[in-house]
Amino acid sequence: MKAAVMEKVGAPLSIRDVAIMEPGPREVLVRTAAVGLCHSDLHMIHGIYPLPLPAVLGHEVSGVVEAVGSEVAGLKAGDHVVGCLSVYCGHCPVCASGHQVLCQNPEVKQPAGKADRLRLAGNPLSQVFNLSGFAEQILVHENTLVRIRQDMPLDRAALLGCAVITGTGAVFHSAKVQPGSSVVVVGCGGVGLSAINGAAIAGAARIIAVDMLPAKLELARKFGATDVVNAGAGDAVAQVLSLTGGGVDFAFECIGLKQTVEQCYAMLGPAGTATVIGLFRPDAKIELPAIDFLREKRIQGSLMGSNRLSVDIPRLVELYMQGKLLLDDLISQRISLDEINEGFIAMQSGNVARCVVTFPRVGGL
Template sequence: MTRVAILEQPGQPLALGTITLAKPGPREVLIRTRACGLCHSDLHFIDGAYPHPMPCVPGHEAAGVVEEVGSEVRTVKPGDHVVTCLSAFCGHCEFCVTGRMALCPGGETKRRKDEAPRLARAGEQVHQMLNLSALSEAMLIHEHACVAIDRDMPLDRAAVIGCAVTTGAGAVFNAARLVPGETVAVIGCGGVGLAAINAAKIAGAGRIIAADPVAEKRALAQVLGATDVVDALSDTAAEEIVALTKGGVDHAIEAVGRPASAELAVKVLRRGGTATILGMMPLDCKVGLGALDLLGGKRLQGALMGMNRFPVDLPRLVDFYLRGLLDLDTIIAERISLDQVNEGFQKMRDGHHARSVVVFD
């Protein structure tokens, strides 16, 4: 039996319980979970903003150790330290072969409906969330949902690379393709936004402006490389950012998932600038550019999971941490047990800090 946090119904606290995991199929990997970060994307499902079959096990930002592999697994082996990633990929669809693995529909990485489910309770299926279900002592996943990393990497820090850092840093390196000297505004200084700020510093951005309504998060942003900070809820936030950069930024990265933040990202662009939206917006939300924005050559794009190529990107991010370039210690606000998972999500709702990480014994 495996101890997990289960979402029985949207809007309810997670319930602690046990499930059974199936034996690994030919392309599947059984992982002993060591750490799982709490991500705002989980909250969208927990609070009912995004639909998902119930009951299910949330959690998608994790690291652990491989215990068992299926007969056809070639990418990892028992004993490997791994980081998981929700953007499981098939490896041969149009998106995969053109280098856009984050967009892979990933249907082949899931079990068929006529197969036994990966997760079950009393003989009934427990649904797997985002290919992982990492708020669990163990995970059973497709081999293309994890990658082996350097064993010197602390697994509690490695966990946040699986989503927050992959998304935030990927927005800078892969989606925005920031050129040294360019200016960037990051709107929202949670885990994803802080990772984007850190990545912009690594990439050599000329000026990095962090916008967040919480003073403590603005202070964290400065530790991670922000050159300037702005209260995102100020009536003059856009004007302040445009004035600081003498006309607007080359890149604006929205890392919150709120329509007002996306509007701010568009407002602060200079001519030819690009706004990259990372946050999970309300499903009925529309974000756009005005006629003058289009005439000024401004661009608006989404970047699912930072448009990552995680088998390549994640080991590089681990290397950045081990070399002292990537600051994951500042992003992690607290380490908690699985018993404290609901308190951790409540702190996220309250906006108190960047990241809570559940650590398993």
């Protein structure tokens, strides 16, 4: 099969012929339909998060099941599925406590370079995030996948596995946004727009979008923002405090920068909650004014929207089919696997919400 292989930090990905193994007892072979380009992939390409090379990136993926292992019970050939990096075992103490998204059981979540599922010229390739979606096929543990209804377009379904479940889940699960509340979302990429969309679905009365690009702010209005703040045109904190008369109930940081986390915390009103979604450099630190804790302001993290994978993705599919989840508008470009490097260049320009690699030979797009 063809795959986009990362062979060197900072270099373009190479389209190579890659061998994929047969499914083991609890593994599933999937023909890839679509895979989104995510900033997490870009961080790895730039070497911010080191990994054994060569490797195949890509984790925001959908496809059609081709074959299942001998112990797989919930999936069969022909099923349409969405893959997600928050694979879980279901029986460790973390899973048993209701936090499946935090599962680190090596039975299902193997570090890059440990799983022997892909080979290049006879040598092992690193499977990244237990998925490696930048390829015509993926071989994964069954708990990586969720079956979806077959009338759901697979190019849009792919976005559910990362950007959308992360943004909406942070709203629904991590922060538990209430109807009538006020929200600010800092960063209007794929995750931020999904958080805005989620806040609108949750019934937030005031949703303020903050970004430096006017085109993204206009898109944010389509996703449900009631107000927009151009952070490049003045003090974003002061603008939000002025709009709200003292701060918001919920703030969401969707970039992964020290400055924007601190700004989100400063945008809160009394008893407000800031939820950090963005992916940081490993050595990043933040500073907060301690006196604000006496106003019962809170800050928390959110991994992949604190998701419950097998429950959340079918629900998000239903919200899309009802016209409430705006996946059509989230896709800025559809490209082929051969154009993946151009897609990452477009991502770095800041002018796209989500760029999706599609494999037209797979039905359901």
